[in-house]
Amino acid sequence: MEKARALPELAILSTPANADGPHRKAVLTAFAEALEVADVYEWQSDFAHEPEARGEVNGLFNVLEARGFTVDDSLRQRITSCTDVRQIGTWTRRAAVTQALDGIFD
Structure with missing residues (x-):
């Protein structure tokens, strides 16, 4: 048990x-x-985090697109390879309020 x-x-x-x-x-x-x-467990495996991370990544791309930011291949790769849900959430919050792409991913 x-x-x-x-x-x-x-x-x-x-x-x-x-x-x-x-x-x-x-x-x-x-x-x-x-x-x-x-329900209260912090999942440890990448397998468990992957679907959640993919959803967060899609949300980030939606915010970036809505704000008119252009995402080059290098940045797209960086974003899509990230499985840290907290980091993606930080980028998404920054993307909602930051005027320049550099201020989101530094």
Whole structure:
């Protein structure tokens, strides 16, 4: 149970592979424990952050486009390769109020 609380993504992702095995009750109990902490857990794996980061990146590009900024290939690559949701959020907030592209990504 401690592992499920410490790494809920592992418990959740491994449940389908192990739920029919000899330790079914323990697997399902760990799954339930993991679901309880999933809402307040800071996900650790890049896999878990990737969809959220992609959504944030799309939002950033929308703000940049609406503000009339031109994004070159180098900057586009920098933005799309970023998986740090907090960093993307910082760039998005800056993009909403900053007059120059340099002031967003320094």
